Amino acid sequence: AQSVTQPDIHITVSEGASLELRCNYSYGATPYLFWYVQSPGQGLQLLLKYFSGDTLVQGIKGFEAEFKRSQSSFNLRKPSVHWSDAAEYFCAVGIYGGSQGNLIFGKGTKLSVKP
Amino acid sequence: DAGITQSPRHKVTETGTPVTLRCHQTENHRYMYWYRQDPGHGLRLIHYSYGVKDTDKGEVSDGYSVSRSKTEDFLLTLESATSSQTSVYFCAISEGGLAGAYEQYFGPGTRLTVT
Numbered sequence: 085a086q087s088v089t090q091p092d093i094h095i096t097v098s099e100g101a102s103l104e105l106r107c108n109y110s111y112g113a114t115p116y117l118f119w120y121v122q123s124p125g126q127g128l129q130l131l132l133k134y135f136s137g138d139t140l141v142q143g144i145k146g147f148e149a150e151f152k153r154s155q156s157s158f159n160l161r162k163p164s165v166h167w168s169d170a171a172e173y174f175c176a177v178g179i180y181g182g183s184q185g186n187l188i189f190g191k192g193t194k195l196s197v198k199p
Numbered sequence: 200d201a202g203i204t205q206s207p208r209h210k211v212t213e214t215g216t217p218v219t220l221r222c223h224q225t226e227n228h229r230y231m232y233w234y235r236q237d238p239g240h241g242l243r244l245i246h247y248s249y250g251v252k253d254t255d256k257g258e259v260s261d262g263y264s265v266s267r268s269k270t271e272d273f274l275l276t277l278e279s280a281t282s283s284q285t286s287v288y289f290c291a292i293s294e295g296g297l298a299g300a301y302e303q304y305f306g307p308g309t310r311l312t313v314t
Contacts (some may be wrong), residue, residue: 088241088278116298116301116302118301119300120305126307126308127203127305127306127307127308128242128289128291128305129305130302130303130304133302135298153214174241174242176242178298178301185230185232185247185249185293185301185303186244186247186257187240187242187244187294187301187303189241189243190241191240191241192251
């Protein structure tokens with residue numbers, strides 16, 4: 085069965101430090117890939133997406149992600165974290181041919197930012 | 200932000216009572232989804248709709264029904280609420296199309312507590 089793994093449940097970084105959140109998926113073909121962010125008590129906001137083409141994609145709020153087919157990974161990065169980035173981050177995978185538009189979500193990584 | 204509202208935003212109900220949650224969109228998007236979010240599980244799809252009166256089941260559909268009589272409204276009904284349905288419920292929308300169906304935008308959520 086298809087699955088999405090976010091190995092880190094909770095990460096703490098210092099403000100101004102770089103960030104990398106990991107995401108691995110299990111699927112035979114290249115899926116559609118997404119990162120969402122959720123602030124406490126809020127809905128999910130789309131950060132960025134990968135459908136095809138350039139494997140390095142830019143998103144909102146200074147985030148980027150790189151698709152690596154050989155590693156079945158889609159890791160999220162930011163060069164310098166701001167205190168307002170503290171939130172929970174979800175990786176999601178869209179499997180073509182499954183229920184139309186069905187996204188499979190990872191269980192999330194909670195990011196804390198130290199001043 | 201996508202024009203998605205959910206009502207009510209918070210609800211406490213008793214076991215065995217029926218509950219209906221409403222999702223309303225102003226984007227005229229074809230696809231609408233209901234997810235539930237539980238600690239340690241990420242988001243899981245309950246039901247989705249690919250057009251007026253066209254719906255299908257998701258991963259965790261048992262105990263839930265949906266209806267879509269207008270493009271803008273998607274209702275989720277718990278016929279007889281149980282404590283296991285205590286959760287945060289999110290509605291999402293997408294335009295549809297090959298990849299576009301997977302690019303989903305989320306509402307603010309409804310926190311439901313079943314006592």
